[in-house]
Amino acid sequence: MSETDPPPYFQAHVFVCCNRRPEGHRRGSCAAKGSEALKDYMKARAKELGIPGIRVNQAGCLDRCEFGPAIVIYPEGIWYRAETREDVDEILQAHLVEGGRAHRLMLTERDVAKKG
Template identity: 80%
Template sequence: MTDLPDAIPAMSETDPPPYFRAHVFVCCNRRPDGHRRGSCAARGSEDLRDYMKARAKELGLKQVRVNQAGCLDRCEFGPTMVIYPEGIWYSPKTRGDVDEILEAHLVQGGRAHRLMITEQDIVGKG
């Protein structure tokens, strides 16, 4: 088996420019009711995704794509989403949370800190 490097190569001068400046993946995975890990869809992620798509368009966010994703494997924090290229994870529960993420992260270029999933959260769940 080949060991893979931990580092992701930086963009080179010959790479094409990114198609999107930000790509948001919202987990919409649905597990059977009563599953021990739960599921993001059962916790309302589909409505939050639809709302986020509509609000991003209303805000005129250019080069931002909001997509549905299958399981992102952070079910215990659901609903979950991740924004690339930064790889920042969020756990929005309400439309207000989605507005906060859109404004802080995608409009202002900062972070919606209170909604972020951090390594400390993950260790606490383990």
Template identity: 75%
Template sequence: MTDADPPPFYQAHIFVCTNRRPEGHPRGCCAARGSEKLRDYMKARAKELKIPDIRVNTAGCLERCEFGPAMVIYPEGVWYRPTTVEDVEEILQVHVIGGGRVRRLMLTDKDVPPPKG
């Protein structure tokens, strides 16, 4: 970000992959792993907590299917793989509200999909 850039529209902009692939696809998909339920919970809970300047969006494939459900939080660009509503709650409390990180749920540079072949 430079001084010439406008301020962010949201303090936290969260993209949750809800991509759906055919059953049995070798890479799997986030929707089959419950990402829609997790997205819905995150949206409702953020509203309930009255977190200001947050947006939780549905995303198509984020290309980390093997590690899903996948989500990414901007402006930091931190990737997570929550599997339960308790994980989502922890991300909201620790990352979004508290400014910390939930290390045990983070996807890192080591979590990359296999090369396309």
């Protein structure tokens, strides 16, 4: 960030993959795994918790559906898999309230789809 850049509008941007592929697609899709409901819950829960300066957004394909429902949080670029509301609560608390990481739910460099 340059010293002449304006301050960020949000302190954190949370993108939840809500991509939907056709039923039976070899890569699956986050929407078929319940990501849309989890995104709605995450938005409502973040507001309930009063977490300042964040935005939870629906995203198209984040290219990690095999490991999803996939979530990525910027500016850090940390990736998570959230399958339940409890997972969402853990991510919100650990990452956005406490400033740490929900290590149990993190997607890492090992979680990359095989090409071909």
